[in-house]
Amino acid sequence: MEIHKPKPWHGWREFLKEYLIIVVGVLTALASEQLVERIHRSEEARVAERAMRLELGQDDGQQAFGRVVLAHCFDNRIAQIHDGAFAAPADQLRKWVAAYVPPYRSWDNEAWKAIVSSDIGNIMGAERLVDWSAAYRIVPGLNETNARESELAAQLRDALPPSGEPSAARRQDLRRLAGLLRLANDRMSRGSELFLARIRPLDATVPVASQQTLLSRARALYGDCVVAPDLRTPPAAGDPSANLRGFVHQPDPRPGARR
Numbered sequence: 001m002e003i004h005k006p007k008p009w010h011g012w013r014e015f016l017k018e019y020l021i022i023v024v025g026v027l028t029a030l031a032s033e034q035l036v037e038r039i040h041r042s043e044e045a046r047v048a049e050r051a052m053r054l055e056l057g058q059d060d061g062q063q064a065f066g067r068v069v070l071a072h073c074f075d076n077r078i079a080q081i082h083d084g085a086f087a088a089p090a091d092q093l094r095k096w097v098a099a100y101v102p103p104y105r106s107w108d109n110e111a112w113k114a115i116v117s118s119d120i121g122n123i124m125g126a127e128r129l130v131d132w133s134a135a136y137r138i139v140p141g142l143n144e145t146n147a148r149e150s151e152l153a154a155q156l157r158d159a160l161p162p163s164g165e166p167s168a169a170r171r172q173d174l175r176r177l178a179g180l181l182r183l184a185n186d187r188m189s190r191g192s193e194l195f196l197a198r199i200r201p202l203d204a205t206v207p208v209a210s211q212q213t214l215l216s217r218a219r220a221l222y223g224d225c226v227v228a229p230d231l232r233t234p235p236a237a238g239d240p241s242a243n244l245r246g247f248v249h250q251p252d253p254r255p256g257a258r259r
Contacts, residue, residue, distance in 0.1 A: 045123045049132075051111040056135055057204035062214065063105045064142075064192035065206045065229070069218050071189035073225035074102055078182045081156070085175035090165050093174065097156055102185065104150040107143040112136040135198040142191050149184040152177055193235035200231065 080088075081096045088096075112132065115121055121129045159174045160166050166174070199205060218226045 045120050048111070048115055048120050049124070052115070052132060053202065053204040055108055055111040056199045056202065057206055058210070060107050060109075060139060060142075061196065061199055061204065061206040062210055063103075063107065064195045065211060066103065066214050066218070067188050067192040068196065068229045069214060069226055070222060071185065072227050073218075073222040074100075074185045074189075075182060076225055078178050078185060082175055082178035082182060085171050085178065086168075090160070093166075094160055094162075097160060097174075100153060100156065100181070102149055102153060102181075102188075104146055107139045107146065109136050109139045112139075131202060135195060135202060135204070138191055138195045138198065142188065142195065145184055145187050145191065149181065149188065152181050152184060156181060190236055193229070196229075196231055197235045205231070 077096065077100050081093065081100065084093065084096070115124075115129075115132070124132075156174065156177045159170060159177055161170065196206070215226065215228055
């Protein structure tokens with residue numbers, strides 16, 4: 001086998017030529033590798049944002065939409081129990097209490113947790129990351145309030161004896177629990193409004209078909225108290241004046257509605 005011996009350089013010009021070829025080749029390879037990595041990381045960020053849109057819009061978003069739709073219904077029903085705790089007949093109270101079953105759901109943020117535990121947020125950029133976090137910051141509060149509401153609803157059902165006339169202490173306890181549940185419903189509805197407002201700029205809105213289905217089913221279950229929300233209206237919780245006053249029940253402006 002013939003072996004070719006390396007040719008000696010003939011001067012500095014030929015050496016620099018060979019050197020530049022090697023350097024350019026290495027730099028091109030590195031640049032190509034970085035470009036491929038950048039494309040790969042950008043794709044990871046797009047997939048992560050898509051996962052968050054699905055989680056916020058089609059999971060948590062539908063739950064939030066449902067709470068806003070039924071806010072007046074739950075407030076009217078719990079107001080009946082609260083206002084009638086001392087005056088209403090025991091059997092009527094039992095019917096009202098049995099009918100008060102607000103939905104208990106898990107409010108998920110698994111896609112967000114995956115972002116936080118990785119370095120994908122660095123690719124998304126600080127401003128974009130803050131936009132996503134603004135929506136997800138509401139989720140723990142909704143989870144906590146919803147769980148507390150479920151516990152209070154269970155206590156409400158236990159506050160009345162299964163038969164007979166409840167004592168004055170039992171009626172007082174019923175009124176107290178109804179007041180706490182009314183506050184929980186207000187927090188859930190206001191938090192849900194704010195949540196829906198914050199996911200809208202992220203293109204994570206609840207699909208229109210899902211909105212219509214939820215409205216139709218809510219009206220079939222609860223009747224005329226169901227309100228179709230205007231998702232373009234700024235949420236009450238986002239008003240700066242919310243920092244200046246506490247929780248106050250506002251009367252329902254519709255004819256025949258309870259305060």
